[in-house]
Amino acid sequence: MGAIGGDEMAQWDNVDGGEVVNGTAGKLEKILVSVRLRPLSDKEVARGDPSEWECISDTTVIARSAFPDRPTAPTAYSFDRVFRSDCDTKEVYEQGAKEVALSVVSGINSSIFAYGQTSSGKTYTMTGITECTVSDIYAYIGRHEERAFVLKFSAIEIYNEVVRDLLSSESTSLRLWDDAEKGTYVENLKEVILRDWNHLKELISVCEAQRRTGETYLNENSSRSHQILKLTIESSAREFLGKDKSTTLAASVNFVDLAGSERASQALSAGARLKEGCHINRSLLTLGTVIRKLSKVRNGHIPYRDSKLTRILQPSLGGNARTAIICTMSPARSYMEQSRNTLLFASCAKEVVTNAQVNVVMSDKALVKHLQRELARLESELRCPATYSSLEALVKEKDNHIRKMEKEIKELKVQRDLAQSRLQDLLQVVGDNHVSKRPLASGRNFTFDVPQPCEDQISTTESSEVVDNVQNFRFQGRRAAQREVGSQQSENNVQFATPLSYSVSSPPFSGMPPTTSRDDVYQISNEDSDDVCKEVRCIETNETEGKNGLDSSAIGSNILQDSNVGASTHGNDDSRHGDVSTVTLEQHLETVRKPFANLVEDLGSSTRNPSRSRGIVRSRSCRSLMGSTLFENLEKDDCTPPSRRFMDFPGRPEGGQRRGSALNFDAESETLSRAGSMLSEITTTRGGPKANGSIAGDTEFTGIGEFVAELKEMAQYQKQLGVC
Numbered sequence: 001m002g003a004i005g006g007d008e009m010a011q012w013d014n015v016d017g018g019e020v021v022n023g024t025a026g027k028l029e030k031i032l033v034s035v036r037l038r039p040l041s042d043k044e045v046a047r048g049d050p051s052e053w054e055c056i057s058d059t060t061v062i063a064r065s066a067f068p069d070r071p072t073a074p075t076a077y078s079f080d081r082v083f084r085s086d087c088d089t090k091e092v093y094e095q096g097a098k099e100v101a102l103s104v105v106s107g108i109n110s111s112i113f114a115y116g117q118t119s120s121g122k123t124y125t126m127t128g129i130t131e132c133t134v135s136d137i138y139a140y141i142g143r144h145e146e147r148a149f150v151l152k153f154s155a156i157e158i159y160n161e162v163v164r165d166l167l168s169s170e171s172t173s174l175r176l177w178d179d180a181e182k183g184t185y186v187e188n189l190k191e192v193i194l195r196d197w198n199h200l201k202e203l204i205s206v207c208e209a210q211r212r213t214g215e216t217y218l219n220e221n222s223s224r225s226h227q228i229l230k231l232t233i234e235s236s237a238r239e240f241l242g243k244d245k246s247t248t249l250a251a252s253v254n255f256v257d258l259a260g261s262e263r264a265s266q267a268l269s270a271g272a273r274l275k276e277g278c279h280i281n282r283s284l285l286t287l288g289t290v291i292r293k294l295s296k297v298r299n300g301h302i303p304y305r306d307s308k309l310t311r312i313l314q315p316s317l318g319g320n321a322r323t324a325i326i327c328t329m330s331p332a333r334s335y336m337e338q339s340r341n342t343l344l345f346a347s348c349a350k351e352v353v354t355n356a357q358v359n360v361v362m363s364d365k366a367l368v369k370h371l372q373r374e375l376a377r378l379e380s381e382l383r384c385p386a387t388y389s390s391l392e393a394l395v396k397e398k399d400n401h402i403r404k405m406e407k408e409i410k411e412l413k414v415q416r417d418l419a420q421s422r423l424q425d426l427l428q429v430v431g432d433n434h435v436s437k438r439p440l441a442s443g444r445n446f447t448f449d450v451p452q453p454c455e456d457q458i459s460t461t462e463s464s465e466v467v468d469n470v471q472n473f474r475f476q477g478r479r480a481a482q483r484e485v486g487s488q489q490s491e492n493n494v495q496f497a498t499p500l501s502y503s504v505s506s507p508p509f510s511g512m513p514p515t516t517s518r519d520d521v522y523q524i525s526n527e528d529s530d531d532v533c534k535e536v537r538c539i540e541t542n543e544t545e546g547k548n549g550l551d552s553s554a555i556g557s558n559i560l561q562d563s564n565v566g567a568s569t570h571g572n573d574d575s576r577h578g579d580v581s582t583v584t585l586e587q588h589l590e591t592v593r594k595p596f597a598n599l600v601e602d603l604g605s606s607t608r609n610p611s612r613s614r615g616i617v618r619s620r621s622c623r624s625l626m627g628s629t630l631f632e633n634l635e636k637d638d639c640t641p642p643s644r645r646f647m648d649f650p651g652r653p654e655g656g657q658r659r660g661s662a663l664n665f666d667a668e669s670e671t672l673s674r675a676g677s678m679l680s681e682i683t684t685t686r687g688g689p690k691a692n693g694s695i696a697g698d699t700e701f702t703g704i705g706e707f708v709a710e711l712k713e714m715a716q717y718q719k720q721l722g723v724c
């Protein structure tokens, strides 16, 4: 019997003699695979079956001739170690199993397999390997008196897919159970605590006697079951026994002597032997599948549960264990194909990786001690000034951020209240003026187009045409201009992709001289182009019917008249222009000035861009000041598809029907509200302050400042006329 020594021994000494580290990381390593050739048996020699396999090195075995059925199949196979037929089992153990097997003393699970066809020498090999291993283990224990060892032994066989306890005289079938910690285990399996090496020898003898064997044509004493001998070793440092620091290393080594695959035709088996052979082959097939899958993908589904053999051996095949497989084979030519299958299995097996870990069992006291230490460490981390100060700084930063946001919210609320009060003022005035509800006798319509996202499509040419048309309108007579510009706008509206148009009318001043210094952006709304542009006439100029004269609110109300009214009066107003007295106009001007007084102030510092040809109201600018849901609604309209973007109002000549409107009140109040919104938008566009106090420079609208200025200008002119 050999003894543990050399570097391996030193390694183990380090483990069991030193401090045990809990939760040691696993070590990934491949299964150690070796091949052992046995000598030709007497039968094989007798029938003149030549030896076809030869070990050409310590790692490579070759077939001397090609395989009869597969002439192109490779004939050379390399493994971790190959053993010639004249090698004794001791050598096989030393080089092919010892390192793995003795890992058990350092708390690492290990397994030694023997795999091969029937009569290839598995039992012969495993018997010797087991003996060598146990001998070395006892030798190790003898050298390490500082540690207390407990050895336990158990043995099972899997016969026809029935698990049986080989240490029990009863032949009852044992059940397999799965446990989160223990993995798969055999229920009610007898486990004997070993007294000494001789005790183990006795038990192994019992197992041999209990194991199912039978005579076949190929093997007089053929094993008809898979046998698994399990030796569990627990060790603790004697000095810590019963103390807080006490820990235990616990691991098992499995000696697996598989039943041999056989061909019924060669084994000449029948009856019970044939049935056994079927079970053996089936379970070996599953083992081969598991090994093949493990050799390719580790994370895929591995059919461990397809047989009891693979269920029990799962930790040894792909889990927490070091594993060595010794493949045995007959060198006889008549078993070439079976030998080749064995080598293919071995080739797959050598690619399988296991993850062996040191298994440390802590005593309750040690566990409590360990947890207390961990708790103390965490508490000290919490108390660490560096950590605390960084947390404190983070909290301060968050607090500052919250305060800043609260301040911003307050400011926004103030702005919202201010905007709402302004809107109410405007609506109040608008409401007062609306009471008169005078039909628009005539009026010049100022249309503020609100281009939708396709505003970039507007060409300079189109813009200049519009301006020209407006000027034509202003200086050549309103009716003619309306026709011309209305037609032009119809075209423009198509190009604008259905722009939203707001119309503001002013009283007609046909005699007013051209104000070429101003480049207004007025357009004439085209009532006839509704089908195309779907414009909404939100604000229209009201004009008193000529001979009735203008009352003081007429101009004020001009921004509120229903579009129908405006439309109905377009054609009959020229004759009334001269009926407007200068006094009345001044009154109207004053009326207009009142609601716009504040707004004009805002517009005092306005920056205008007269060169732009369209009044574009950006709700983004307006809403910040007004905070009105009306703007939200308007913007919603902006965002709706073009077909839903505009509203027609009841009573329009086109019989318009509200479509896609977000405003939910009756048409008249809607008109009023829109007018109010419109005014608010006007005041908050170019020249109006943004919420943050800056100038709303992103709009192209010529604001109410211009409108009011024009009114002033007109009044002035009328005054002059009156004087004349």
Ligand SMILES: Nc1ncnc2c1ncn2[C@@H]1O[C@H](COP(=O)(O)OP(=O)(O)OP(=O)(O)O)[C@@H](O)[C@H]1O
Pocket: 037, 038, 039, 041, 085, 116, 117, 118, 119, 120, 121, 122, 123, 124, 125, 219, 221, 222, 223, 224, 258, 259, 260, 261, 328
């Ligand atoms: N390396 C070897 N040297 C000498 N004899 C051997 C060797 N290997 C096996 N034998 C002999 O070959 C015969 C068959 O061996 P063994 O029973 O171990 O085969 P097996 O693979 O276990 O067969 P089965 O699967 O049928 O149980 C035995 O008589 C055994 O003594």
